[in-house]
Amino acid sequence: MIKKLPSGRWQVDIQPGGRGQKRIRKSFPSKAEAQRFERWALLQHDSGTLGPALKKDKRKLSELIEAWYLAHGKYLRDGERRYRHLKRMAVALRDPVAAKMTAKPYAVYRSLRIEEGRSPKTCNNELGYLNAVFNELHQTGEISYPSPLIKVKPIPIPEREMGYLDHDEIQAIFTELRERTVNPHVFLVARLSLETGARWSEAEGLTLQRLKPYLVTFDQTKSGKKRAVPVSKGFYTELYRHLQEHGSFGTSTISAFRRAVERSGVLLPQGQCAHILRHTFASHFMMNGGNILTLRKILGHASINMTMRYAHLAPNFLEEAVKLNPLANQAKNGGAILCLGDEPKGQKAGS
Incomplete structure (x- = not known):
């Protein structure tokens, strides 16, 4: 049974073994937490581990991280990297007993990270990693x-300007890639990103098995879901011959691309070199009249909110604000139109 106490807290009062068995009373700040504990207690009773589980949990944060990794983390695409990052965080936080951990030490740790020059995005990622450990367990x-840390809010991050290349800048960079770059793969990886909107890692990971007539399939995606995008016949032929000869693109093309960008003299927004071709594809797609929902599928965004960053580049973006506002039909039908601010001060309209 769960009931609300006069103090405002919610109390769980149950006897999982039935009448005459051990009774458990525990209070929580919210009803949701009380319900979760009730389900947990019943589950532990059914598995025969309720007694030990109710004892004080003295495991340290590093031990919980270990348990999370073995049960869940090692199956994630970035699980190994996240695990190492979490272990470093546990050391920095002085590896507290996890059940006694509070938000304050973490807030101090985050402040120090910011002072050291870490970006707000990095700090928000760290908060997400820690919350994921506790939530999963x-x-x-x-x-x-x-x-x-569930009530700790991420640091607000202003939306960053989304850079993209114009036609002259594209020409300058690809001239460098074709004529002055030693790496045999970087030109095609860059072109693949530009022509399909693929992330650099997705384009770089393309294999011959994922290349079908006039269609490329990306399987090394951020979401883990495969995504297929069509390409022209001529470009397909180039990709097929190159991958047939080399087997793969390798994994060191981004450095060569960065050097080519530097030689071209094209200035990019800070931190956007790896994604500039993806942003350029999306930006030109919308400027040329592309559909925002189609773009979402091509880019593989999990949420339309990510794709909406490019919506303002559409030629007819928000035209409906003029065509469909409350006065549009009134003007069309010859009705009276509001002209606020045109009358002399103190004079009423029509006087």
Whole structure:
């Protein structure tokens, strides 16, 4: 049974073994947390581990990270990298007993990270990693408490200007790639990114098996979902011959691309070199009248909100604001139009 106490807290009062068995009473700040604990306690009872589980959990943060990695993290695409990052965080936080961890030490740690020059985005990623550890272990019944950092808010990040290349800049960079770059793969990787909107890692990871007549399939995607994008017949032929000869593009093309950009003299927004061709594809797609929903499918965005960053580049973006506002039909039908601010001060319209 769950009931609200006069103090405003919510109390769980249950006897998982039935009448005459051990009774459990525990209070929580919210009803949702009380319900989660009730489900957890019943699950632990059914598996025969309720007694040990109710004892004080003295495991340190590093031990929870280990448990998370073995049960869940190692199956993630970036699991190994995230695991190493979490272990470093545990050391920096002095590896507290996880059940006693509070938001304050983490807030101090985050402030120090910012002072060291870490970006707000990096700090927000770290917060997400820690919350994911607690949330995953809580959901699976490994721990009986939610994340102590659940109420810590991410640092607000102003939306960054999305850069893209114009035709002259594209020409300058690709001239460098074709004529002065030693790397045999970088030109085609860059062209693939520009012609399909692929992330650099997706384009670089293309194999002959993922290349079908006039269609490329990206399987090394950020979301883990495969995505197919059509290409021209001529470009398909170039890709096929190159991959048939070399087997793959290798994994060191981005450095060669950065050097080509520097030699071309094209100035890019800070931190956008690896994604500039993807942004350029999306920007030109919208400027040429492309559909925002089609663009979302091509780019593989999980949310339309990500794709909407390019919507303002469409030629008819927000034209409906003029065509469909409350006065548009009135003007069309010859009705009276509001002309605010045209009358002399103190004079009423029509006087």
